[in-house]
Amino acid sequence: MTTTMKHQRGLTEQAAEAAIDQACRMLRLPTLRAQFVPTADAAEREQLSYRGFLAELLMAECEDRQRRRSERRVRAAGFPRSKWLTDFDFDANPNIPAAVVRTLAICEWVKNGHPLCLIGDSGTGKSHLLIALGTEAAMAGFRVKYVLAARLVNELVEAADDLVLSKTVARYARYELLCIDELGYMELDKRGADLLFQILTEREETASVAIASNDSFGDWTKTFTDPRLCAAIVDRLTFNATIIETGTDSYRLAQTRARADGATG
Structure with missing residues (x-):
């Protein structure tokens, strides 16, 4: 086992959260960054599998990204006011x-x-x-x-x-x-x-x-x-x-x- 892997496995919770926060910034995943901690806490309470936990995070990121794209298209259309x-x-x-x-x-x-x-x-x-x-x-x-x-x-x-x-x-x-x-x-x-x-x-x-x-x-x-x-x-x-x-x-x-x-x- 490499030194890097040992180091990663030995991360404290606080250090792991900091590493995830930094990675999300670098990868431009703002929703995942914002929702990681509460989603992780909920996954622990509900005893989700690793796959289930990852799916929750990725779906949240995709949904929020789609929402932001929609909002940008609406703004770009140049409507004078909001009407629904x-x-x-x-x-x-x-x-x-x-x-x-x-x-x-x-x-x-x-x-x-x-x-x-x-x-x-x-x-x-x-x-x-x-x-x-x-x-x-x-x-x-x-x-x-x-x-x-x-x-x-x-x-x-x-x-x-x-x-x-x-x-x-x-x-x-x-x-x-x-x-x-x-x-x-x-x-x-x-x-x-x-x-x-x-x-x-x-x-x-x-x-x-x-x-x-x-x-x-x-x-x-x-x-x-x-x-x-x-x-x-x-x-x-x-x-x-x-x-x-x-x-x-x-x-x-x-x-x-x-x-x-x-x-x-």
């Missing part, structure tokens, strides 16, 4: 089919590169669903990007002016889900509409686009003033798409009024 499907009040807006939304949360539509269109007035839950479903996709391992329609168009125009448009289009093409919010809030000139169309064309049937718009498709000519281009954009966004019409009654306004009535009642 568990917080959405389906009872307050019966126009929105809960079963369809829960099926969308499985993210098969993202895997298949299909579009999602959320159409309805302000306060009906479009942005909440857009962010929540985008978050579900990011947590499921997909690369997701959220952007306001006006900001996306401005970025594309600036990229074209700086002669880096192809690079910008390629960067957006790498996202497996592109969430475009507030489409229809502003009129786009021919150049801006053409550039947005280029982004959508690059993603057609290969990567998903989810949009939220306060205008029905028939009213999109106010945003895309060229009728042919408007028709082409609608075609890109509706082929194989899931379309959810969130209605015209603002449940956000209804909730505010209900709170006000409760305060004065």
Whole structure:
């Protein structure tokens, strides 16, 4: 038996914990480092085998690493605020089919590169669903990007002016889900509409686009003033798409009024 092995077998509990702590730092295993002592104590109480004890530690490290990866993908998506499907009040807006939304949360539509269109007035839950479903996709391992329609168009125009448009289009093409919010809030000139169309064309049937718009498709000519281009954009966004019409009654306004009535009642 080598001197090193004898030395290791003769480690005190305190020295062993210090050695494990140092090894976990070197190997970048923060969860194992944090949970080793309580897991070892629990394993001793429950008389786990060495294999069982090791499995507990490694599974904890893997689960925590997966959680951290998911959190990084959600942060990288650039959502303006946190929104979750568990917080959405389906009872307050019966126009929105809960079963369809829960099926969308499985993210098969993202895997298949299909579009999602959320159409309805302000306060009906479009942005909440857009962010929540985008978050579900990011947590499921997909690369997701959220952007306001006006900001996306401005970025594309600036990229074209700086002669880096192809690079910008390629960067957006790498996202497996592109969430475009507030489409229809502003009129786009021919150049801006053409550039947005280029982004959508690059993603057609290969990567998903989810949009939220306060205008029905028939009213999109106010945003895309060229009728042919408007028709082409609608075609890109509706082929194989899931379309959810969130209605015209603002449940956000209804909730505010209900709170006000409760305060004065």
